[in-house]
Amino acid sequence: MQDVNDTPDADPPQESDADAPSDIHGHESAQAHARREDASTGFENSMISSHVLDQSEIDSLLGNSFSSLPDREETGMERVIKAGFVAYERLPMLEIVLDRLVRLLSSTLRNxxxxxxxxxxxSxxxxxxxxxxxxxxxSSLFAVFKAVQWExxxxxxxxxxxxxxxxxxxxGGPRGVGHVGTEGRPHTAIERxxxxxxxTLTLNDLSAAFTPVCTIDLSFERLEVSSRFAAIARASNAVVMTKLHIDMEDKSGxxxxxxxxxxxxxxxxRLSQQFMGERFGRDSIWENHLISEILETDVEVSAVFEEKxxxxxxxxxxxxxxQIAFPYRRDIPIHVTLQCGQTSLFEGRLGQLHGKAAVKIxxxxxxADSPHPHSTPPLASSE
Structure with a gap:
């Protein structure tokens, strides 16, 4: 016979059997949740490791971090030094040259x-x-070029x-994506x-852009990877800096x-002109007016007989x-030099005309750089 008290002893194993599935399901759900977290973490790590920040993104990140800093006020000496610089706005023709460069270089780089x-x-x-x-x-590259005519x-x-x-x-890199690779590595000979x-193409277009102003030949000198070897002027010298942004579908620089x-x-x-050809032509109206006024100007002319x-x-x-004696003989004509100040103008002989002393030039x-139409000089006479 089975004792009545034996039944409670058999119940606990049944209860433990009923609780076992719930523990198993909880353990499985915890493992699944852990696997999902590991998968998401691995995906994020793979995304972070696959995306490498280029130099421009690093510069933008570093530059934005200092945007909240207050601007430093310039000292009086710095203002005096900068006041001596020739502002870019004082060279209007240079802006036209740079606009021509943008148009020419766009077409050249497309080809x-x-x-x-x-x-x-x-800017x-x-x-x-x-x-x-x-x-x-x-990480920038520095190309030094020479302006031949300007030396x-x-x-x-x-x-x-x-x-x-x-x-x-x-x-032949992939299209539709930005630059992929390490930008810190040095360039190979083919890449250089x-x-x-x-x-070279940029310098040719810049030479063509200067053509309306002047003829200039820009020749490529050398390519440097360090700014220390690309110094073309003193640190305090003023320069004109033009920044061009180039977009090529998904790539830019x-x-x-x-x-x-x-x-x-x-x-x-010529670069200070307000418009093209401002001083290239000659103003004949003012030239004729100045010539007529100059010809009506009174000047004093001296007749020098002899110097000793x-x-x-x-x-x-x-x-x-x-008395001061000069070598003179009766039969030899007296030569006279007509002067205006210290400038000798004409030579002639002394004579008489209508009872007055005169000089025959x-x-x-x-x-005779610009001979006047009345090139034959009149006969000079003096009292």
């Missing part, structure tokens, strides 16, 4: 890359050469985003040759054109009534 290229001029301003070089990222140098700065984008396009080709004011000095008068060099002691010993001493 060079077989891609849709859009170029915008973000053009005057600044110190040293201040600009301190703000350039270390001075300029600088083209290509940032890493543009250089690697051009390389990706020319080397492609960048030098881009620089910046190109900076640096031209010192010392380089533009030979053509500063004597010591200063004799000049100091001269007294009223004393025989030779002209001043060059």
């Amino acid at each position: 060079f890359t077989n891609d849709n290229v859009e170029i915008t001029m973000e 053009t301003r005057s600044m110190c050469f040293g201040d600009y070089m301190n703000t350039v990222p270390s 001075n140098y300029g600088l083209i700065v290509i940032d890493s985003a543009l250089s690697y984008s051009i390389i990706d396009i020319l080397m 040759s492609l960048i030098e080709k881009l620089i 910046n190109l900076d054109l640096i031209i010192p004011y010392a380089t533009l000095e030979p053509v500063r008068d 060099l004597i010591p200063l002691s004799q000049v100091l010993a001269l007294r009223p009534g004393m 025989e030779r002209r001493l001043v060059p």
Whole structure:
């Protein structure tokens, strides 16, 4: 026989059997939740590891972090120094040249890359050469070029985003995505040759843009990877900095054109014109007016018969009534030089006309650069 008390002893195993499935399901749900968290964490880690920040993104992140800092006030000495700079707005023709460069370079890069290229001029301003070089990222490329006729140098700065984008396009990189790769690595010889080709095309278009103002040949000198070897002016010298933003579908970059004011000095008068051809032509109305006024001007002409060099002691010993002897013979004509101030104008012979002393002009001493229509001089006479 089974004891009644044996039944409660059998119940606990049944209750434990009933609770076991709930514990198993809870353990399985916890494992599934852990697997989902691991999967999401792994996906996020894979996304973070697959996306590498390029130099432009790093610069933008670092630049935005200091945007809230207050602007430093300039000292009086800094204002005095900057006041001596020639502002870019004082060279109106330079803006026209840069606009022509944007149009020409856009067409050239479309043919060079077989891609849709859009170029915008973000800014053009005057600044110190040293201040600009301190703000350039270390991963940029520096192309030094020479203006042959002006006998001075300029600088083209290509940032890493543009250089690697051009390389990706020319080397058959993937389309529809941005630049993929490490931007800190050095460029190979093939990549440098492609960048030098881009620089040569830019210089050719810049030379063509200057054609309405003057004829200039811009030749590529060298390509540097360090700003220390790309110094073309003193740190305190003023330069014109033009920033061009180049978009090529999903790729983009910046190109900076640096031209010192010392380089533009030979053509500063032409770049200061308000419009094209302001001083290229001749104003015949004012020329004729000035010629007519000059011809009506009264001048004093002296007739010099003879000159003789004597010591200063004799000049100091001269007294009223004393005479100075000149070599003269009766049969030899007296030659006279007509002068205006210290400038000798004509040579002639002394004679008489209508009872007055006169000079017959025989030779002209001043060059006939612009001979007047009445080139035959009248007979000079004196009382």
